[in-house]
Structures are given as structure tokens and as C-alpha cells.
Amino acid sequence: MKEHIIQVDKSLCIGCGLCISDCPVNNIIIKEKKAVIKNQECIKCGHCEAICPKAAVTLTGFSEKTMEIAEKTTLNPRDLLMALKTRRTIRQFKNREVSLEIIQQIIEAGRVTPSAKNTQNVSYIVLGKDKGKYEEVAVKFFRKIQGFAKLWMKGAREVTIDDNFFFKKAPIAIMVVTKDKVSGSLAASNMALMAESYGLGVLYSGFFTVVANYSKKLRRILNLKHGDHVVTTLVIGYPNVKYRRTAKKEEAVVRYL
Incomplete structure (x- = not known):
């Protein structure tokens, strides 16, 4: 498995803190108005890279590139x-x-x-x-x-x-x-x-x-x-059968607390 390193381009970072608020392991701090990664022993979830408005954060070691999300796809x-x-x-x-x-x-x-x-x-x-x-x-x-x-x-x-x-x-x-x-x-x-x-x-x-x-x-x-x-x-x-109606299921057992 390739090594994955989190890098912050300080010339792009605006110190907004979005990466800090979304980091599940509290691995980012602001120092001199710039995001700083405390250590590389995190879970490498990529949230910091995904949320940065200036694309200042990069997670290395992956063969695929990130995709820009213009509008989140929703399901009906x-x-x-x-x-x-x-x-x-x-x-x-x-x-x-x-x-x-x-x-x-x-x-x-x-x-x-x-x-x-x-x-x-x-x-x-x-x-x-x-x-x-x-x-x-x-x-x-x-x-x-x-x-x-x-x-x-x-x-x-x-x-x-x-x-x-x-x-x-x-x-x-x-x-x-x-x-x-x-x-x-x-x-x-x-x-x-x-x-x-x-x-x-x-x-x-x-x-x-x-x-x-x-x-x-x-x-x-x-x-x-x-x-x-x-x-x-x-x-x-590919199915070689066609079902004409749904199957019956038992009601869900739910407790609202």
C-alpha cells in the first residue's frame, strides 16, 4: 500500500477552519492563520481535501484524482x-x-x-x-x-x-x-x-x-x-423471471426513545 501524506499549500490556505471543524480525529490546527497538520497518523479520510474552498489541502499516494462537485446528486x-x-x-x-x-x-x-x-x-x-x-x-x-x-x-x-x-x-x-x-x-x-x-x-x-x-x-x-x-x-x-407485484414483509420493529 502506498504511503499517504496530507499536505497544506500555505500560499492557498486562507485559514477558514473548515477542515478543522470537519476532521473526525482533531488532527488539524490553525497556526499563524494557516492550517497545520499535527501528524500523519490519521485515518486519511480525505475530508480536509474535499472541504477546502481553495484546494489548499492534498492527500498524496492515490492513483485517482479528486472530482469537483458542482452540485450534489440527489435521489428521488x-x-x-x-x-x-x-x-x-x-x-x-x-x-x-x-x-x-x-x-x-x-x-x-x-x-x-x-x-x-x-x-x-x-x-x-x-x-x-x-x-x-x-x-x-x-x-x-x-x-x-x-x-x-x-x-x-x-x-x-x-x-x-x-x-x-x-x-x-x-x-x-x-x-x-x-x-x-x-x-x-x-x-x-x-x-x-x-x-x-x-x-x-x-x-x-x-x-x-x-x-x-x-x-x-x-x-x-x-x-x-x-x-x-x-x-x-x-x-x-440478467433475470429470466418477471415479478408482477411486491412481496409482503413484516412490519418494522422500532423503538423511538
Whole structure:
């Protein structure tokens, strides 16, 4: 990982203090009417660079450049809620490839998702045309443990494990890997939304995720290292099913204090 240094161009800094008020770790002070970074041991969140009205602050070591925000993009609340209500887990997929450009955009949605303490420690494994060999290993493993899984895994008792059990003949699957389950789950959720914005369907394959975390053979051929935890696996493709109405959900359990 590249070293990231926070730099302040004093010729541009006007000492407005916006960076100070927004710094989550109180790492900036004003000295002689100029912003000064106390130390480089912060979380490198980039808020100081993003908020500076004079672009006086720079966070080095990143390959991408910042983008100027002319006007913040807002989502229509009604449209967003309707999109969430009409989402369905997809298990029937068309025989149609997903373009590399769309795959990259889905991963981009995960990359820009906030992570705990800005660790940015989420990585991704895209299983494409060769995913069948990984599914084959996973199927063999799961068939062996199915009897045991019935004791503790809801739904395992009734499932039929065929050769396409995990990926349902979808064109791709994306594994989300990180030690931080919360950061990984947040990234996966945004990735699923991005996928659906392209008209794709998504299945969270919990069974494959379990196998990926426990099968030594599968972990070896996936080149997963010790400590690499698969948070979830997104199975993605174009839906071969159409739902005509929303599904009913239980009412939210809420306490207002």
C-alpha cells in the first residue's frame, strides 16, 4: 500500500477552519492563520481535501484524482424506496454475458463505499467463465457436509444440490473478501444496487460463502490466504423471471426513545 501524506499549500490556505471543524480525529490546527497538520497518523479520510474552498489541502499516494462537485446528486426518495421494495432475489438467469464495463462499475460501487476507520480493506474476486470449476469443488464439499448442515443451517434440509446449485447458471459471481464483516456487507449492498441499476438480478449465495470459508481445497484454488474472510458472494446476471407485484414483509420493529 502506498504511503499517504496530507499536505497544506500555505500560499492557498486562507485559514477558514473548515477542515478543522470537519476532521473526525482533531488532527488539524490553525497556526499563524494557516492550517497545520499535527501528524500523519490519521485515518486519511480525505475530508480536509474535499472541504477546502481553495484546494489548499492534498492527500498524496492515490492513483485517482479528486472530482469537483458542482452540485450534489440527489435521489428521488419515492423512486428509491420503490426500487428497494421491488427488489427480489434472482435464481433464474438468462444465457447472456455481463460486459466487463458493467462488472467494473459494480466493483466501483463497492470500492467507494465507506469502510470502518477508512481502512478500505475490502477486496473482490470475480468468477467468470471458469467459475464452473470452483462451483464443482464447492458442490462436492457441500454434498459431504449437507447432513451436518441440516442441524444448524436453516433451509439446508430441503435443498437439492445439483451441479448448478450455487451459481444457478448465472454468468458471473463476485466474492467480497475482508476481515471486517460490516464494511464488506455495506460494499456488497451498494454493489447489488449498482447491478440492479443495469437491469441485472442478484443472488446472495450464502451456501457458497460458507464453503469458501471452510473448504481448504476451494480456498487453495481461489488463492485465499489465512485471515481472508469471504463476507458474501454476489451471483449476478440478467433475470429470466418477471415479478408482477411486491412481496409482503413484516412490519418494522422500532423503538423511538
